[in-house]
Amino acid sequence: MIDWEWITDQGDQIWERTVEHVTLTVIAVVVGLLVSALLALVALRNKRTYAPITWTSGVLYTIPSIALFVLLVPFTGLSLLTAEIGLVSYTLLILVRNIVAGIDGVSPSVVEAARGVGYTDRGILRRVQIPLALPVIVAGIRVAAVTTVGLVTVTFIVGYGGYGFFIRRGLARDFPTEILLGVALSALLAVVVDLSLVAAERALTPWARSKATEE
């Protein structure tokens, strides 16, 4: 059923689409993280803004992805910008929530001790709260990144798509091998991205590991 011979001829095309898929994902997650960090900071400074911020990002999250890209086309055209606006939107809810929850979850006595020994508010955030919130923040990044890898395939609607290119062309040509190739590569990339983030987290939080072995 699978045409292996055809697949082996697709080396160049697969490489090209991998680069595209990874680029779209990385841009979306990095921009999403920056926007979310900003929103989370606002929410942490002023608790009353937290509900509207999560509500708005929650609404964005509920819009079906295909519909969102189609809605954006009249404004931003068939462009990278359109693709990224859509992809970034879907990362916000999970990232804002996890950044806020992670920082809120830092033990108040540790924060008080930090203030007591003479850290400034900025120092506390940078040197104490963010490092301690990393496990929760990275957990959010993992979900956001894996979701984004899946969503990138849909951006074929605006002329991109990464591995979505194979899925779309396979559907058009009624060629199951090509559809399966796109699906399988996308799933594989999701796993690779997730595992790399786990590794990154372990490297960044050696203290959390020593605790785990102790308990």
Add this chain to the structure above:
Amino acid sequence: MAEAMIRLEAVTKTYQGAVNPAVDSLSLEIPRGEVVVLVGPSGCGKTTILKMINRLIEPTSGVIELDGRDVTSVEPHVLRRGIGYVIQQIGLFPHRTIADNIAAVPGLLGWDKGRIEQRVDELVELVGLDPEMAQRYPASLSGGQQQRAGVARALAADPPVLLMDEPFGAVDPIVRSRLQEELLRLQDRLAKTIVFVTHDIDEAIKVGDRVAILNIGGMLEQYAPPDELLREPANEFVAGFLGEDRGLKRLSLIPLTSVNLVRGPMVNVTGTVEEASSVMRQEGTEWVGVLEGDRLLGWLWNTDLDGKSTVADCVPRRFRATIQAAASMREALDAVVNTRNQAAVVLEGDRYLGMVFLDQISEGLLS
């Protein structure tokens, strides 16, 4: 009283939304180099007072001076880098090794790396931590070890003032008692000005050079050295807070060396039975202690001597109640009440110093 290191003048704190102040027009002088304990029931504002000194809480009115300078004359974070701070929950940074935790303030003050490392090594030793622990994370240490690390962090930049908020509240009684003793030992060497908050009156009496007893609303009921508090509580509240066993608590503050020990009926092991009998007659006892030089061998009933010619012929019985000269009167009392003849033998190492009876103990309390 020594010159004041910390001075509170008419300090009031009313929390937002509260009707009654948590601290009401409190004036207090904390002498340089002393351990001052703030003690009282919950709601007496003791922690609030402490946190106003390093500006974690700002007073509603009043002035707080540290070493003659208004604490509001410097930025809060700058002020805090010059004051050691230890809290009950310890608050070690879980993501940093013990060494990095201790290095926190020197790091903030911009010390160079070599100087920080040297200081960390010193402190690890000073608070009695195993040097191997310096590279571990806080989660892998016991509660007592974490608390030691917390004290080391507070001492890192050698601040003249240490604020301690129920520092030993979270450890078990045995470890707490040991940490209290270590603190006193450290204080003998360092002579810091320490403000120590606790709700445990026994801890207050043990560690404080001076104790401030506070009532609800930050009312200062009495401020005096522990012995004076116990001897002359200012009012019912203070007496009630000190508890029914005030006399016993005072005993624990009085060293055994402050009473005149009694020589007791003693005979040298080289003596004859006649000598032993005459000692008993003189002292009006039916027993006699046996010494060899200044070492105590034990004691004999008068009947043990029957039919013997020298003391050396008898096998001395062991004294049950012996106590070292460094003990407190309370420990002496404990030893005394546990014996039938109401006397305890006082030794210094191996050397016999004398005996202490119930009478001497109650005299000690009256003096």
